[in-house]
Amino acid sequence: MDEYYTLRGYKIKNEEILSSSMEDYIEMIYRISINSDEVRVNDLSEALNVQPPSTTKMIKRLSNGGYVYYEKYGLIKLTDKGNDIGDYLLKRHKTIYEFLKIIGIENDLLEQTEKLEHAINENTLNRIKGLTDFLNNCSEYGKYIT
Amino acid sequence: MDEYYTLRGYKIKNEEILSSSMEDYIEMIYRISINSDEVRVNDLSEALNVQPPSTTKMIKRLSNGGYVYYEKYGLIKLTDKGNDIGDYLLKRHKTIYEFLKIIGIENDLLEQTEKLEHAINENTLNRIKGLTDFLNNCSEYGKYIT
DNA sequence: TAAGAATGTTAGCTATGGCTAAAATTATCA
DNA sequence: TGATAATTTTAGCCATAGCTAACATTCTTA
Structure with missing residues (x-):
């Protein structure tokens, strides 16, 4: 039998680890990292057309998930895991x-x-x-x- | 210059009227309507693997948007607009x-x-x-x- | 027709991911 | 070095779209 779900339903069903937004941020950090090894909250906010507080919040999530290293007011750096994902x-x-x-x-x-x-x-x-x-x-x- | 946005950013930017979920519901109402002209909250909930309260809530939104006719405890019916969208x-x-x-x-x-x-x-x-x-x-x- | 079953609604919770305003920190430069 | 500018964070708001528990309504059938 066909099993339909709403979009959100699929996400929950598959225990999708990375949300679309998380992917966007990781991809962009990876992109910026190619040209400079200084990735800052502001760079990311501008690149993604998002306000800095949104970036701060997301970076915390990514940091908790082990995708980036980050300390308050510091530089954003992808972990190995984050880097592999960014590359993909x-x-x-x-x-x-x-x-x-x-x-x-x-x-x-x-x-x-x-x-x-x-x-x-x-x-x-x-x-x-x-x-x-x-x-x-x-x-x-x-x-x-x- | 390339202008990147997060997924959510694109949605807001384009003033996208229908969310993915709204689309899912309309498409499914349309689908069910093909075989029967009785579309109920429960049918929809089951078809979309969603709990009935979620459907009730969404039907209200769709009704406010002029996509469906609905009265409490009644049948769900697409408006002409809803039907055109469902068809698409x-x-x-x-x-x-x-x-x-x-x-x-x-x-x-x-x-x-x-x-x-x-x-x-x-x-x-x-x-x-x-x-x-x-x-x-x-x-x-x-x-x-x- | 009245009781119980099925269906639907309401209320209120959750998480995500935006936002603004205000506070805190860091950097710059006179 | 100390004032100002720039950056970042915190707090708290918003909407979407799920959920459960409890209540209301409608349907069925004995």
Whole structure:
């Protein structure tokens, strides 16, 4: 029998550890970390278009979960665990971005990527990666898309 | 400049009228309505794996928004507006389901559909529909996927 | 038709994840 | 070095969307 749930229902059902927001923060910390090893509350707030108190709160959660090191007024640094996740999240982001791009999304490319990425599990991600590769090398598709 | 937001940020930014949950409820009312014209709080609760008080609360919101007709202890009925949306949501669901199926998702097909559908806007949906059609008629893909 | 079962509602709790205003800390620079 | 500016935190608010427990209504059936 088909088993439907609300979106929230799926999250609870799967004991999903990371919420979409947590993912957004970790991915962004990881992104910023690439170019500088100083990640601050303010940087993150600006990058995510969020007010600093929201960031403070989230950093506490991430710190409790063992995703970041953080001490009051200090620098934010991903733990090994956090770093692995960040790496995965950024790759996921890029995979979806490339996929959406090749199927012709232009205007809302980033927004659609940001929304979709949280919904896609590892298996689906791999399928999408494979599909993107296929499309990139498919002459019929080349004709179809132009 | 790239403008990132948290997922919640995008929702607020776009003044998105329908939350994911609201969409889930409307889609399910629409679904149930196809086979019977008696949609009750309990049916909906069971179908969505949610407790009846949650449904009562949501039905009130949907009623206030003009998506359903409802009177205490009565039947739930979509308004014309609700019906149009339900129709769109069900089509969106099916489109994504077919897409995920053709790219080889099996185990989490329904769950991934349910998660993805809320993230996809009309333009992306059309692209995905087009892509699915293409894949269905693409001999190279037939070879690739087997 | 009256009792019990089924269904639905209300009240009030939870967590997430935003926000503002105000307080605290840290950094800068004259 | 001490005043001011910038950054960060705390406190407390909001809405969404679940939940349980208790109450109300409606339905069924003996």
